[in-house]
Amino acid sequence: MLPKGTRDLLPDDMAKRKYIVHAITKVFEQHAFQQIETPAIELNKTLSGKYGEEGDRLMFKVLPRGEKLNSWANQSLEYIKSNIEEALRYDLTVPFARMVVDQRNNINLPFKRYQIQNVWRADRPQKGRFREFTQCDADVVGPAGIIQEAELLHIYYRSFQELNLPVEIRLNHRSLLQGLAELADASDKLTAFTIGLDKLDKVGWDGVEKEWKLAGINELNPEVKKLLQTKGTLEQQLPLLEEALKSVSSAQRGLAELNQLKSILASSPLENTNLLIDLSLARGLNYYTGCIFEVSALGAEMGSIGGGGRYDDLTGIFGWKDLSGVGISFGLDRIQLVMDQLDLFPKEIGLNAEVLFAYMDEESSLVGFKLAQELRSLGMRCEVYPAAAKMKKQIDFAVKSKIPFLIILGEKERMNKQVTWRNLETGEQETISQTDLYKKFD
């Protein structure tokens, strides 16, 4: 029995997750990101209000214990809600921002950190959605240069290349959304504008317009409409956007930054990766202010497997103004699901034993114990069967555990200082001197 939306991770899962984490970590570290961890529990006041209304609803709150809980027996729901002191972290970015401010005397800017930990959301579970899941985040805080966006895009590119997973990376900029809203004469309804636009994929253009109409947003001119519905590369889309938005002041920052990004990436392209401008990409988190990214796997049925963006003033709410940050996240659980769907895991990634020592009597087990130590010192994964059971049972265990080699020890072998070596895949078997055993595994 488990709480909903949670899972046990068996050795097979762990092997796959290690494989993914290994690839991502390697790329993070090549880009000089350093690992940190933060506590699973944060103060409620640190987290609440940072993720919008929806986020607050989905946050796991921690009840107080003992006296305090007793004293709440007759309090109103409102009182309880506003006096909860602790909560489980909902993402890794806000706790990171909190940490940057708390630890400002112990870090150097620009600070590049990565973090691979669980987060919790009290969502209704469904495909690829859990209530406990693992995020792999990389963020930079400090001097704000677009080269950092380019670097993070390269991290996505290199990681998914490493995993052999084909992806599409969609890109947008908050300031372009603002500009487009201005064009639609809906600057004051930016949220409704972007939420509507975000649904383009699902409800189509008519659906978007219907939603906008309800929110009191006017119809756009046909050229802008067309622009909104096309996804394309930076090279294709940027000139069109510049033309359409040239007189819109709020869009200038986005145009300038995407131009910069375009020239950086031109010198070091993301080959075989689809990097597309998608103006309908909104992303919910309220704190993004610049570029926003979202990654989805090609050929698999799954929501986004990664996302991120630029936030100009995330640490402001914790008392450090005007510190810019940009970050990305990998969804470990969804990447695992997608790679399973596409059958992308190499066959041999488990770490089960390579050799099993089986034996007929207790005295032989001592020989097995000693020989196992010798093979282990050569780097082999060895297991000694824990009891002198029937040979059939011991072999059966080896086969089911996918252990390829078996060493059999009995009275005969012990007397002659020998072992019987058996290859369980081929059935090949040989009785050899104990001192020659290592040669079988060169």
Add this chain to the structure above:
RNA sequence: GUGAUUGUAGCUCAGUUGGUUAGAGCGCUAGUUUGUGGCACUAGAGGUCGCCGGUUCGAACCCGGUCUUUCACCCCA
């Protein structure tokens, strides 16, 4: 939060218009076989039919509630 959907042995599932002691396959344990794996045969263990309540002489089956599973929406990794 909204709308569907699921729940019977460790697993996958049968279970007749409501009727005695709820079944199968696989798996598990032991044996046939006291030093050799995929097979066969024999025996065995294992179930408050998700939970609570109701209807009925009688409920795995009908009704209500609740929890859970899976899926879509919302939102997101």
